[in-house]
Amino acid sequence: MDNTRLTKLKTNWCGNLSAKDAGKQVSIAGWVSTIRDLGGIVFVEVRDRTGIVQIVSDPVKNPDVHKIFEQLKDEFVIHVTGTVTLRPAETNNPNLLTGEIEIYPDKVEILNESKLPPFIINDDQDINEDLRLKYRYLDIRRPKVQNKLLLRHLITSEIRSYLNKKEFIEVETPVLIKTTPEGARDYLVPSRVHPSKFYALPQSPQIFKQLLMVGGIERYYQIARCFRDEDLRADRQPEFTQVDIEMSFVDQEDIIDVIEGLLTKSFKMAGIDVSAPFPRITHKESMETYGSDRPDTRFDLKLIDVSDIMENSGFAAFADQVKSGGTVRAICVPDISGYSRKEMDDIRNLVVSYGAKGLAWITYYPDGTIKSPVLKHLTEQEIGQIQQRAHANPGDVVFFVADKANVVFDALGRLRLHFGSKLNLIDLSKHNLLWVVDFPMFEWNEECQRHVAVHHPFTSPHPEDVTYLETDPLKCRAQAYDIVYNGNELGGGSIRIHNPEFQQKVFEILGLSKEEIKEKFGFMIEAFKYGTPPHGGIALGLDRLIALVSCTASIRDVIAFPKNSQAKCLMTDSPAVASEDQLKELHIKLMPEKNSK
RNA sequence: GGGGCUGUAGCUCAGUUGGUUAGAGUGCCUGCCUGUCACGCAGGAGGUCGCGAGUUCGAGUCUCGUCAGCCUCGCCA
Numbered sequence: 166m167d168n169t170r171l172t173k174l175k176t177n178w179c180g181n182l183s184a185k186d187a188g189k190q191v192s193i194a195g196w197v198s199t200i201r202d203l204g205g206i207v208f209v210e211v212r213d214r215t216g217i218v219q220i221v222s223d224p225v226k227n228p229d230v231h232k233i234f235e236q237l238k239d240e241f242v243i244h245v246t247g248t249v250t251l252r253p254a255e256t257n258n259p260n261l262l263t264g265e266i267e268i269y270p271d272k273v274e275i276l277n278e279s280k281l282p283p284f285i286i287n288d289d290q291d292i293n294e295d296l297r298l299k300y301r302y303l304d305i306r307r308p309k310v311q312n313k314l315l316l317r318h319l320i321t322s323e324i325r326s327y328l329n330k331k332e333f334i335e336v337e338t339p340v341l342i343k344t345t346p347e348g349a350r351d352y353l354v355p356s357r358v359h360p361s362k363f364y365a366l367p368q369s370p371q372i373f374k375q376l377l378m379v380g381g382i383e384r385y386y387q388i389a390r391c392f393r394d395e396d397l398r399a400d401r402q403p404e405f406t407q408v409d410i411e412m413s414f415v416d417q418e419d420i421i422d423v424i425e426g427l428l429t430k431s432f433k434m435a436g437i438d439v440s441a442p443f444p445r446i447t448h449k450e451s452m453e454t455y456g457s458d459r460p461d462t463r464f465d466l467k468l469i470d471v472s473d474i475m476e477n478s479g480f481a482a483f484a485d486q487v488k489s490g491g492t493v494r495a496i497c498v499p500d501i502s503g504y505s506r507k508e509m510d511d512i513r514n515l516v517v518s519y520g521a522k523g524l525a526w527i528t529y530y531p532d533g534t535i536k537s538p539v540l541k542h543l544t545e546q547e548i549g550q551i552q553q554r555a556h557a558n559p560g561d562v563v564f565f566v567a568d569k570a571n572v573v574f575d576a577l578g579r580l581r582l583h584f585g586s587k588l589n590l591i592d593l594s595k596h597n598l599l600w601v602v603d604f605p606m607f608e609w610n611e612e613c614q615r616h617v618a619v620h621h622p623f624t625s626p627h628p629e630d631v632t633y634l635e636t637d638p639l640k641c642r643a644q645a646y647d648i649v650y651n652g653n654e655l656g657g658g659s660i661r662i663h664n665p666e667f668q669q670k671v672f673e674i675l676g677l678s679k680e681e682i683k684e685k686f687g688f689m690i691e692a693f694k695y696g697t698p699p700h701g702g703i704a705l706g707l708d709r710l711i712a713l714v715s716c717t718a719s720i721r722d723v724i725a726f727p728k729n730s731q732a733k734c735l736m737t738d739s740p741a742v743a744s745e746d747q748l749k750e751l752h753i754k755l756m757p758e759k760n761s762k
Numbered sequence: 763g764g765g766g767c768u769g770u771a772g773c774u775c776a777g778u779u780g781g782u783u784a785g786a787g788u789g790c791c792u793g794c795c796u797g798u799c800a801c802g803c804a805g806g807a808g809g810u811c812g813c814g815a816g817u818u819c820g821a822g823u824c825u826c827g828u829c830a831g832c833c834u835c836g837c838c839a
Contacts, residue, residue, distance in 0.1 A: 205796035219799075239789095256797050264799085284773050285789065289800080292773070295831055348839040368839080395838040518765080518835065621839045675839095719832095730832065 174244050174276075180216020184265045186249040191268065193218060194244040194276065196306065197237050198286070207234050208267075211245060212286075214311060219258075219267040220245055226269070233273045240279035240286065240306075246272040294721070298735040301726055313723050317711045320434045321388060324408055327430050331423065333384040333410070338373035340366060340390070346677070346685055347622055349393035352403070360752040366392035369704055372689060374411040375623060375661055378700040379692045383413045388707065397730045399719040400653075400709055404728075408656070408710075411702035417644055417660055420703055421600060424648060427705075428598060428655075435714035437596050443648075445600040452570075456494075456578020458604070461652025462597045464590040466581050468574070469495045471565065474550050480542035483525075486567040493567040494577055497555040498584050501562050502528050515583060516566065521576035525565040529557050539565075571608075582652070597651055603627065604645040607638045607674065615676035620645040622675055623668070624659040625701075638674050648705070655710055658703025665693035 170176045176192045195213035207222045222234040237243065247270035258264030283300055284292045288309045297304040304310055325335070344351045344365035351365035367373075369391050377385045389409045397403065408427075412419060425441035432439045444462075451460050454467050475483040475493040483493050504512075513524040527537040527548065535548060543551075555563045564580060566573045585591050606626050607616040616638055618624060624643045626634060633641035644660035662668045668690060672682045682690070708720040721727035728734055748755065 199799075199801095201798050201801055203796055203798060203801070204794070206798080207796090208798050208801085210799075221797085223796075225796085253797070256799085258799055261799075281772075281790070287800090290774060290788085293769095293831080296773085345839095350838085371839095393838060396836085398838085399833070401838065520835095618839050624839090731830090 178215040179211055179213040179218040180262060182218050182249055182263050182266055182268075184251060187251045187266060189249045190246070191249055192244065192246045193268065194242070196279075196286075197239055197241045197243060200237055200239070207231070209234065209237060211243065212306075216262055216308075218263045219261075220247070220270055220273075221267050222270065222273075227271070230270050230273050233275065236275065238279065238281070240282055241275055242277040242279070244272075244274040244276050245270045295729065295735055298721075298727070298729060301736050305725065310722070313711070313715055313717065314725060316435060316715055317707075317723055320431050320711060320714075321707070323430050323434050324427060325386075325388070327427055328384075328386045328410070331384070333386045334382065335387055336377055336382060336385050337387065338367070338370040338377075338389065342367050342373075343685075345372070346681070347618065347675070349395050352392045352394045355751040355753055357750050357752075368393050369407060370409050371621060371623065374409060374702060375700065376689070376692055378411055378413045378661075379695065379697045381413075381698075382411075383698075385409075385411045385702075397728065397732055399721075400712070402708065402720060402724065402728055403732050405720070405724075406707040408705040408707050409702070410658070410704070411700060413698040413700040415660070415699070415701050417602070417646060417701070420658060420660075420701055421646065424656075424703055424705070428648070431710065432596065432714060437714055439596050439598055443598040443600055445602050447603040448601055448605065448642075449603065451601050452574045452578075456574040456576075456581055457652070458601055459647065459649045459652055459654045460599075460601075461582065461585065461591065462599060463592045463595045463651060464585050466496055466498065466585060466590060468577050468581070469497065469555050471495050471551055471554060474547055474554070475565075475567070478543055478547050480525075480539055482523075483565070483567045491568050492570045492573050493565055494573050495551070495555055495563050495565045496577055496581055496584075497557045497561050497563045498588070499558070500560045501584075501588070502530050502560045504562070512564070512580070512583075516564075516576050516580055519576040519579045520572050521566045521568060523566075525567075527551065527557075527563045527565075529559050529561050529563075531559045533559065595651070598655075599649050601647045601649055602645075603642045604647070605639065606630075606634075606641040606643040606645075606671075609639060613676075616674055618671075618675060619643065620657065620659050622671055623661045625662045625667075634670060634674065644701070646703075648703075650710075650713055653709065653713055654706075655713070656703055656705030658701065660699070660701035663693060663697040663699050665690045665697075668693060 171178070174192060175194045177186070179193050179195050182191070193211060193213070195211040198210040198212040198217055201208040205224055209220045209222070210217045211220055222231045224231040245268060247268040249266050250269050252265060252267050282303050284290070284296060284303070286303060286306045288307055305314070341354060341364040344353065344363060349368050351368065354364040354366065356362045356364060370387060370389050374385055374387070387409045389407050390404055391407050392404050394403060395401070410423070412423070425443055429439055429441055446460065448458055451458055453470070454460070455462070456468050470492070472487045472493045476487040478484055487493060509526065516524040525537070525539045527535060527540070529535055529552065551557070551563060557563050564577070566576045568576070604619050606619060606624065608619055610617045620643055624645050627642035627644055630641040645657065646659070647657040648655045662671060669682060672686065677685070708723055711723040712718075712720045715723065717723060726734065726736065733739065
């Protein structure tokens with residue numbers, strides 16, 4: 166920000182003044198941050214977006230100005246015209262960027278008064294989040310919050326500039342769209358013009374960006390708002406922002422190349438150096454090694470396959486799992502042989518809450534003894550084999566889960582993360598970006614008794630696996646890829662299907678009837694019949710990206726006006742009831758029991 | 763829908779085994795103070811202990827219910 170006049174009231178930002186401005190006549194404006202009244206002389210700190218500058222009022226030198234000073238309270242909005250003056254050397258404040266100077270005012274004007282705020286506007290105290298959200302506009306005055314919004318702006322600008330240079334064009338897609346099956350729950354918007362019909366808010370601009378490819382845009386991006394009506398988490402809001410990208414005439418390598426450049430630049434804006442190419446891991450390897458499709462590779466504690474040892478062991482619970490197509494995996498946790506029975510039970514309960522039927526373990530004590538609830542089922546040789554394969558040292562505990570593979574991976578993967586953080590195994594100085602590639606096309610959904618798309622229904626299968634579509638869909642890999650940062654999914658994408666028959670086929674595997682396909686996606690199948698280029702893309706979660714690079718646990722901290730965990734806006738008190746007239750126009754009748762609140 | 767944690771002054775929190783008038787820091791108000799920068803000093807105001815019931819001679823403290831907030835499981839192509 167330069168020092169040319171900003172507005173009629175303001176020649177300079179508060180935080181940018183320095184010794185080299187000494188002697189200048191300036192006008193500044195901002196909020197009263199602190200008042201220090203020494204009886205005669207009064208110091209007032211004025212804050213704006215850039216920082217703080219000290220104003221000095223001397224009752225002898227300028228009694229008129231001093232009268233106004235005596236009326237000031239915290240958060241009053243004031244305008245000050247005066248001379249930037251070097252402080253007496255011994256009164257410099259090295260903690261303040263403007264600590265070498267202060268302003269002697271010729272004129273002070275109160276532009277607006279302020280009620281006493283419900284909390285003090287500074288960075289020092291942690292305020293309850295619900296109070297901060299109710300008075301979010303005051304919270305945003307805190308430098309800590311402003312800095313996050315500023316970083317978000319800088320990264321978003323950098324992303325736009327990077328993509329613009331690569332000849333992408335930003336195209337806006339509609340927010341009122343058609344509800345689609347698959348995926349998250351849609352937010353519905355009733356149509357006034359068409360009784361009993363509804364728009365949906367987009368979960369992502371997916372279909373539109375593909376149709377932009379049919380439209381010959383070739384390189385599209387959008388900083389797009391997306392909506393999903395699911396329960397919230399620290400990293401999930403009902404509306405959130407995606408960096409949405411789609412390209413024509415590409416393969417997976419082209420997309421990865423673009424994103425590695427984009428992320429390198431984005432991380433740079435946050436002061437984090439990462440270098441491309443990022444490592445890659447297949448989905449299969451990631452699941453088998455880390456028990457997750459978004460592995461945190463900042464620490465080891467890898468999963469170990471002990472199925473072969475257990476298959477013929479005397480421990481029927483494990484052996485039977487292996488014989489019936491399941492698996493037994495283990496992790497070896499260092500130096501926890503001192504855990505009490507209760508601590509082990511807590512860990513078992515944890516694993517059970519992750520979906521495992523149970524947890525077994527072998528404890529290798531430092532004195533060489535071995536204890537285990539399942540010891541009597543295993544031979545000495547088997548225990549030795551396990552110790553060797555797990556590289557278990559004295560003091561370590563090896564945990565086992567036996568079940569179907571996906572249950573085992575999930576439970577042990579979460580247990581791995583639990584110990585990773587509990588035992589401080591995570592190297593916090595690392596910034597591990599990696600690609601997870603070769604996701605499966607489908608997984609079996611027990612609840613719906615059908616195949617569901619792991620990525621989404623427009624994902625192209627891996628060329629080598631196309632034959633599995635007919636024979637064994639679960640074996641079919643997709644041309645889908647996720648970008649993972651320190652165990653967090655930053656985004657994901659795929660090469661899309663551009664052949665209408667192929668797309669039709671995949672919809673059928675997903676259990677959609679011909680009628681449903683025609684009704685829900687007919688326009689898309691039709692579009693694909695008019696010369697659709699091969700295309701693919703990716704979407705990055707912008708909120709999550711900003712939160713992670715600014716070391717914030719919750720994406721609420723990087724969204725100006727977030728919802729709380731109950732999906733309410735505490736400031737505006739939304740959602741709110743609609744009037745009878747509004748509902749009538751929309752042809753909506755409320756169900757009585759839901760109408761009470 | 764399930765589980766866990768939390769709720770005491772404007773704000774951040776302490777409050778022992780159930781026991782007299784519920785505390786601290788900070789903010790606020792008043793007074794003093796001319797180089798402070800978390801200014802200092804002195805004094806003062808400020809409480810439905812989230813809400814409701816119960817146990818008890820007596821509940822901030824124990825029990826049950828309820829509301830709110832955060833985290834999490836399910837859910838989130």
